Amino acid sequence: MQSLIKATRSNSDMRDVATRICREYLSGAWKTISQDEIQVKRMSGGLSNFLYYVSLPNRNDFGENTNLSKRTRKDSYHSSMEPTKVLLRIYGQSHGEHALETMLTESVVFALLSERQLGPKLHGIFPGGRIEQYIPARSLTTAELSDSKISAKIAEKMGQIHSLHIPVSKEADWIFNTINRWLNNVDAIMNDIKNNNNDDDQVPEIQKRLSKIDLRHEANWLKKIAETESYPVVFCHNDLQEGNILFRQNNFVPPDDLVETLDEELHKIDDLSPMLISCPKTKIENVENTKVQDTINGNSRKRSLVDSSIDNEEISSNFDNDCKKDDPELMIIDFEYCAYNYRGFDIANHFLEWTYDYTNEKFPFFFYRPENYPNEKQIDNFIDSYLKNINMDAFDNKMTFVEEKKQLLEEINLFTIASHLFWTIWAIVNSSQEIEFGYWEYADIRLKEYFNAKEKYLQLKPMAKEIYDMQIRRK
Numbered sequence: 001m002q003s004l005i006k007a008t009r010s011n012s013d014m015r016d017v018a019t020r021i022c023r024e025y026l027s028g029a030w031k032t033i034s035q036d037e038i039q040v041k042r043m044s045g046g047l048s049n050f051l052y053y054v055s056l057p058n059r060n061d062f063g064e065n066t067n068l069s070k071r072t073r074k075d076s077y078h079s080s081m082e083p084t085k086v087l088l089r090i091y092g093q094s095h096g097e098h099a100l101e102t103m104l105t106e107s108v109v110f111a112l113l114s115e116r117q118l119g120p121k122l123h124g125i126f127p128g129g130r131i132e133q134y135i136p137a138r139s140l141t142t143a144e145l146s147d148s149k150i151s152a153k154i155a156e157k158m159g160q161i162h163s164l165h166i167p168v169s170k171e172a173d174w175i176f177n178t179i180n181r182w183l184n185n186v187d188a189i190m191n192d193i194k195n196n197n198n199d200d201d202q203v204p205e206i207q208k209r210l211s212k213i214d215l216r217h218e219a220n221w222l223k224k225i226a227e228t229e230s231y232p233v234v235f236c237h238n239d240l241q242e243g244n245i246l247f248r249q250n251n252f253v254p255p256d257d258l259v260e261t262l263d264e265e266l267h268k269i270d271d272l273s274p275m276l277i278s279c280p281k282t283k284i285e286n287v288e289n290t291k292v293q294d295t296i297n298g299n300s301r302k303r304s305l306v307d308s309s310i311d312n313e314e315i316s317s318n319f320d321n322d323c324k325k326d327d328p329e330l331m332i333i334d335f336e337y338c339a340y341n342y343r344g345f346d347i348a349n350h351f352l353e354w355t356y357d358y359t360n361e362k363f364p365f366f367f368y369r370p371e372n373y374p375n376e377k378q379i380d381n382f383i384d385s386y387l388k389n390i391n392m393d394a395f396d397n398k399m400t401f402v403e404e405k406k407q408l409l410e411e412i413n414l415f416t417i418a419s420h421l422f423w424t425i426w427a428i429v430n431s432s433q434e435i436e437f438g439y440w441e442y443a444d445i446r447l448k449e450y451f452n453a454k455e456k457y458l459q460l461k462p463m464a465k466e467i468y469d470m471q472i473r474r475k
Contacts, residue, residue: 012035014040015035015038015040016035018038018040018052018054018088019033019034019035019038021088021124021126021129021131022038022054022086022088022131024124024126025123025124025126025131026082026083026086026123026124026131027081027082028082029056029082030056030082033056033057037056037057038054038055038056038057039053039054039055039056039057040052040053040054040088041053043087049089049090049091050089050090051087051088051089051090052087052088052089052090053085053087053134054085054086054087054088055084055085055086055134056084056085083121083123083133083134085134086123086131086132086133086134087120087131087132087133087134088129088131088132089129089130089131089132090128090129091103091128091129102336105168105338105339106335106336106338107125107130108166108167108168109166109168109335109338110122110130110335111125112164112166113335114133116164118157118160118161118164118331118332119331119332119333119335120132120133120135120331120333121133135246135248135331136248136249137246137247137248137249137331138246138247138249139242139243139244139245139246139247140242140243140245140246140247140330141242141359142242142353142354142356142357142358142359142372143357144242144247145242145350145353145354146354146372146374146378148378148381149327149328150247150328150330151374151378151381151382151385152381152382152384152385153327153328153330153385154240154245154330154350154382155381155382155383155384155385155386155389156385156386156388156389157245157330157332158237158240158332158346158347158350158386159385159386159387159388159389159390159391160389160390161235161236161237161332162234162235162236162343162346162390163234163389163390163391164235165235166235166340168339168340169339169340170233170340171233171340172226172233172340172341172342174238174339174340174341175238175339175341175342175345175418175422176219176222176223176226178422179219179421179422179425180216180219182425182426182428182429183215183216183219183425185428185429186215186425186428186429189428189429189431189432190207190210190211193207193211194211204440206440206441206443206444207440209444209447210424210428210440210443210444210447213447215421215424215425217471218421218450219421220471221467221468221471222414222417222418222421224467224471225414225461225464225467226342226414226418228463228467229410229411229414231342231343231344231407231411231414232342232343232344232411233340233341233342233343234340234341234343234346235338235339235340236338236339236340236341236342236343236345236346237332237335237337237338237346238337238338238339238341238345238346238349239334239336239337239349240332240346240349240350240353241350241353241356242353243334243358244332244333244334245330245331245332245333246330246331246332246333247328247329247330248329248330248331342411342415342418343408343411344408344410344411344412344414344415345415345418345419347382347383347386347408347411347412347415348411348412348413348414348415348416348418348419349415349419349422351373351374351379351382351412351416352373352416352419352420354372354373354374355368355369355370355371355372355373356368356369357369363436363438364437364438364441364442365436365437365438366437366438366442368445370449379409379412383405383408383409384405386408387401387404387405387408413453413456413457413460414457416453416457417450417453417454417457420446420447420449420450420453421446421447421450423442423443423446424443424446424447424450425443427439427440427442427443427446428440428443431443
């Protein structure tokens with residue numbers, strides 16, 4: 001495998017790697033294609049995954065280098081199933097004691113969603129990566145999340161995901177285990193800041209504010225409330241933001257001016273793991289009409305760069321025209337954070353993503369627009385579609401539609417708080433990344449909104465305040 005890692009560092013060697021992998025795992029013309037004829041473009045990449053668009057040449061373009069002397073096998077794999085273009089994903093660095101567990105979970109989920117036609121087709125899995133269906137699509141924009149048709153369709157997709165039975169742990173401990181694991185890193189980061197700044201005046205105000213908050217105490221309180229309420233636990237996506245929702249466009253091809261070619265980009269690959277590329281991190285980059293999108297040690301960068309020549313209004317206008325013809329065809333991707341979790345978290349987290357737009361090209365590289373949070377009518381539209389599409393047999397209760405809807409609103413109130421805390425801690429943990437994003441500013445806003453949402457919840461739930469006060473007295 002070491003030779004394969006070295007191969008990724010030059011354009012000709014990488015092209016050879018792509019050719020050999022596709023020959024081995026695909027059928028038909030892929031078995032005879034030469035290295036010079038295969039078309040390879042780097043779609044996106046970062047520190048954890050590298051994604052390539054690989055395609056056959058046009059039938060009339062097969063040249064003299066094609067290995068015609070090699071007899072095509074008569075496989076059971078029918079030629080009509082042969083893809084002419086695929087996505088080749090190569091896994092990058094994988095860190096942490098939970099890397100193997102994460103890899104296994106994401107691989108199982110990807111395969112199951114592929115079989116159930118809820119995700120891209122899986123053409124092959126090899127040591128260090130996989131071959132996926134190429135989907136002509138782009139990511140949604142933040143503005144499009146509020147479109148009534150698309151919102152209802154997202155709710156429908158979420159209901160389908162929440163109805164899945166996945167062979168992984170079904171305990172509702174993913175979110176708080178993840179938070180506690182990240183908090184260990186937060187402690188180290190805060191200590192480093194303190195040790196590296198002898199003068200307190202040298203510490204930025206945001207970092208001072210965040211360092212004074214007992215995030216572990218807040219997490220323990222949230223966990224206690226969630227366990228007390230006994231809300232439904234289902235298989236969740238846990239990061240259903242606009243960048244992880246593809247809008248399928250059958251006429252979409254990777255444009256040369258937006259997708260950087262292999263020859264121009266391969267010199268940037270310098271951090272591949274030791275197995276070509278051993279254990280994967282579970283970031284699934286978007287196949288979209290955008291610039292290269294980065295990933296952060298397996299944690300998805302919560303920012304999708306839209307090409308500067310295309311604004312949200314223009315995209316939304318095009319989307320509306322497509323919707324008039326038919327229902328929007330969407331596909332959910334990026335199951336990096338997938339796990340059994342409280343369903344209220346998935347819904348609350350999605351609603352909050354309406355207010356965060358990651359297309360700001362100036363620092364802090366995101367816009368916060370709280371006025372875009374869904375109104376009552378929009379929430380009703382989403383919940384109605386969700387409840388109509390979820391398999392109610394998955395829940396052990398006898399609630400009516402109206403009762404279920406009322407409880408969902410209660411769940412959203414609680415897990416709005418949880419979402420803010422989750423991404424606050426995520427941002428602090430990723431603050432040292434050498435990527436243009438205002439992580440501390442993002443953490444600061446999310447934490448402020450955490451306390452705002454918490455205050456509203458305590459007014460609605462006196463019991464929650466009693467639990468919080470009790471924990472304060474025990475400190």
